[in-house]
Amino acid sequence: MPELSVIVHGPNTQDHLTGLLASLCSPTALAASGTSPSPDIEVIVAAVGDWARETAERHTPDVQVLPLPDGTSDAAARVAGADLATGRWLHFVPAKDGLPPGGPRTVAEHLARLPDTVDVLLLDHVRSTWHSSGLPSPDGPLLVRAGRADLALDDCARLLRLTPLLGTRVLRAAFWRTHRTRLTAAGAPDGTPFDEPYAARAALLLADRVACLPRVAHEERRLRPAALPPVTPEQRYALVEHYEALLGLAGDRPAVHDVLYELMVGDCLRAFARGGMPEPVAREFFRRASLAAVRHRPEGHRNPVGLEGVRRSLLEEGAYTRYRALRAAHRTRRAAGSAARTGGRRLGTLLGDHHYRRALRRPVDPELAVFSAYWNRGVACNPAAIAAALAELAPWIHPVWVVTAHHAALLPPGTDHVVPGTRRYGEVLATAKYLVNNVNFPDTVVKRPDAVHLQTHHGTPLKRMGVDQMPFPAAARGLDFQALLERVDKWDYSLSGNSHTTRMWQRAYPSRHVSLDYGYPRNDVYYTAGADDVRAIRARLGIAPGRRAVLYAPTHRDYEAGWVPHLDLAALADRLGEETVLLVRGHYFYDGGAGTAGSTSPLTSLRRGGRGARIVDVSSYDPVEDLCLAADLLVTDYSSIMFDYANLDRPLVIHADDWDVYRQTRGVYFDLTAEAPGPVARTQEELTGILTTDAWRDASAAKARAVFRRRFCEYDDGRAAERVVRRVFLGQDEESLPPVLPLEERTPAPDPEEASS
Numbered sequence: 001m002p003e004l005s006v007i008v009h010g011p012n013t014q015d016h017l018t019g020l021l022a023s024l025c026s027p028t029a030l031a032a033s034g035t036s037p038s039p040d041i042e043v044i045v046a047a048v049g050d051w052a053r054e055t056a057e058r059h060t061p062d063v064q065v066l067p068l069p070d071g072t073s074d075a076a077a078r079v080a081g082a083d084l085a086t087g088r089w090l091h092f093v094p095a096k097d098g099l100p101p102g103g104p105r106t107v108a109e110h111l112a113r114l115p116d117t118v119d120v121l122l123l124d125h126v127r128s129t130w131h132s133s134g135l136p137s138p139d140g141p142l143l144v145r146a147g148r149a150d151l152a153l154d155d156c157a158r159l160l161r162l163t164p165l166l167g168t169r170v171l172r173a174a175f176w177r178t179h180r181t182r183l184t185a186a187g188a189p190d191g192t193p194f195d196e197p198y199a200a201r202a203a204l205l206l207a208d209r210v211a212c213l214p215r216v217a218h219e220e221r222r223l224r225p226a227a228l229p230p231v232t233p234e235q236r237y238a239l240v241e242h243y244e245a246l247l248g249l250a251g252d253r254p255a256v257h258d259v260l261y262e263l264m265v266g267d268c269l270r271a272f273a274r275g276g277m278p279e280p281v282a283r284e285f286f287r288r289a290s291l292a293a294v295r296h297r298p299e300g301h302r303n304p305v306g307l308e309g310v311r312r313s314l315l316e317e318g319a320y321t322r323y324r325a326l327r328a329a330h331r332t333r334r335a336a337g338s339a340a341r342t343g344g345r346r347l348g349t350l351l352g353d354h355h356y357r358r359a360l361r362r363p364v365d366p367e368l369a370v371f372s373a374y375w376n377r378g379v380a381c382n383p384a385a386i387a388a389a390l391a392e393l394a395p396w397i398h399p400v401w402v403v404t405a406h407h408a409a410l411l412p413p414g415t416d417h418v419v420p421g422t423r424r425y426g427e428v429l430a431t432a433k434y435l436v437n438n439v440n441f442p443d444t445v446v447k448r449p450d451a452v453h454l455q456t457h458h459g460t461p462l463k464r465m466g467v468d469q470m471p472f473p474a475a476a477r478g479l480d481f482q483a484l485l486e487r488v489d490k491w492d493y494s495l496s497g498n499s500h501t502t503r504m505w506q507r508a509y510p511s512r513h514v515s516l517d518y519g520y521p522r523n524d525v526y527y528t529a530g531a532d533d534v535r536a537i538r539a540r541l542g543i544a545p546g547r548r549a550v551l552y553a554p555t556h557r558d559y560e561a562g563w564v565p566h567l568d569l570a571a572l573a574d575r576l577g578e579e580t581v582l583l584v585r586g587h588y589f590y591d592g593g594a595g596t597a598g599s600t601s602p603l604t605s606l607r608r609g610g611r612g613a614r615i616v617d618v619s620s621y622d623p624v625e626d627l628c629l630a631a632d633l634l635v636t637d638y639s640s641i642m643f644d645y646a647n648l649d650r651p652l653v654i655h656a657d658d659w660d661v662y663r664q665t666r667g668v669y670f671d672l673t674a675e676a677p678g679p680v681a682r683t684q685e686e687l688t689g690i691l692t693t694d695a696w697r698d699a700s701a702a703k704a705r706a707v708f709r710r711r712f713c714e715y716d717d718g719r720a721a722e723r724v725v726r727r728v729f730l731g732q733d734e735e736s737l738p739p740v741l742p743l744e745e746r747t748p749a750p751d752p753e754e755a756s757s
Helices: 013-024 050-057 074-084 103-111 139-146 157-161 173-184 195-206 233-250 254-273 279-295 307-317 320-352 354-359 381-393 423-431 481-488 499-508 531-540 569-576 604-611 624-630 641-648 659-665 684-691 699-712 720-729 752-756
Strands: 004-010 041-048 064-068 089-094 120-128 169-172 210-221 365-372 398-402 432-437 452-455 493-496 514-517 548-553 580-584 615-617 633-636 652-655
Touching (some): 004 013, 004 103, 013 050, 074 173, 089 173, 103 210, 139 157, 254 279, 279 307, 354 423, 381 398, 499 514, 514 720, 531 624, 569 615, 624 641, 633 641
Parallel strands (some): 004 089, 041 064, 120 210, 432 452, 452 493, 548 580
Antiparallel strands (some): 120 169
16 A cells, blocks of 8 residues: 555646646656655646546556646646545645655655654645745644644644645645545535635644644646636635634634634635736625624624725625725725836827727727738738638638838738837827737737637747747747736637647746637648649749759758858759759848848859759749648758648658757747657768668658648638638637538548649
């Protein structure tokens, strides 16, 4: 029988479960041999949903996996996990939280020394948020002061003031089995935000004896409130029910009752002060809290002096209107001071946005949609594909594109557009029903309640994105992550091409937006283009029939000032011969030329050297999808173009000469060199060897590509744009949308060889 059962439970929220299981199954968590889990510790994962199950199964046999359906509550998952446990003690760890390296072993060793009279071991913890980690909790000093290893709660009632986290309580298995019902359903409706705090405090109230271990053995990860589902009225009222049930468990124990009463009144007042409750809900919450405060008021209890005492007295009196007036007066005083400090700056901002602010008072136009792509560079990417489908399926909705003055001259004829800073620009942003972008609109854009913001993104993430860039200085340089998340909070929908992307967007952009797992509309063309299209594109690019076209598309590197060539293209072209043409696509961060702004393109000298027929700079050619359709194979490094190109089921080769530097400076979500879509070259010589033999298209390359396509081309089937328009613009429900075709039933566009036959 193991000493300790660690029961990890819940969904893989924002991918936190991945890190938790990695730490649990690391060598420091294993036995001294390093080859098998410690016999004193077992790990059970009550995995809620497919993502949690898949994540947990990667760690078998070190963990036991109990799959549970999506929507299973934390309380139900804890019960299910405990039913499988065989340890003498149970440690419940939410999947979103963490454990320090070696923490379970330290806990197990301490448990083995406890007397049989102890039911609950209390642990210290640290706190983490999206922007900080390892913050000390206030519990440490309280645990140290408690001192003894075996004590009754009545003798140390202040332990109820410990942060109510079940992860900081380790329960004797026999104790759990005896009180399971009272530790789960009673007092906190299953699934409410107060379910875990109720269980954490109920465990102390029900225990005969408790012990303390003032060592950090748990990490509480606090999710952004903006990433959590809206709190329902019933969930708000459950806070009062939570405390009334706990006070019922306290029974005739004056010291315990007094502490719980103080906690209840303080928590209710804080919940009310935070606001966010609609008026009828706020009034009813105040009424219920007032009744509970009077009903459970200890005999001889006296409120503190000062403002806090006034608040508590008004609560006991049920004086809702006077309490609101007191809060309003206090807020007015604070707001006046703040306005005086920032008035000048805000006045300038408001004057600059005069037309936009005035337009915000006009009704939203349900037939107006604003589109933008790549920081206002023109009609491109997912927004362009959505706009095209919109013209076909909902032609009454008028699209307006936001473009810079420089890019306006390059727009397709007849494209209605606005330039940032103009009067009409502010008007359309203020009144459009739909705002579609593959990056973000400016911080000053207001999210109107009846407007719809669709974030389409512009790639599948290999590199770290959003708040995941914070630990990487080269990637995080100049980024304001708080401002970023405020922009993210305006999203209603976030588009995804595969479940990997969905999961990474959840962790990189923690907010409440709805994920549309529909595929990327820009990739529809890879299933709708025909042989005529492929031939026409190659003809425009000057690629003669029968010549092999290699598309080389390197990505941007945060640690380089501009495009630093990682290949000697002249030497490569010479080695590949006359029958191969290199299409070289520089990253769009370099302003359409394969070099930094204002600099000479590294390709210029090659063209002057007479190799123009074999090396073609297509950095300014749009759309990039045409280049993919024209190419026989793609050579890239870490660019997300590889995920799009994989839809064509054509050969891909990875040139990863600086992989170690790239992943250390930018951060990545998976090891591309181990999970590549084809052969991987670490040097130019290796790349040349691949391209001058059949290695680029042999059976091994095809097998790697098939695995890659199954993972990353999950939702792309040629109808992504239609699904987006029907769901977002026409309001159709999920069941009525075109289903995603299985991969084996899709037919990509013909490759150049097929198109020429």
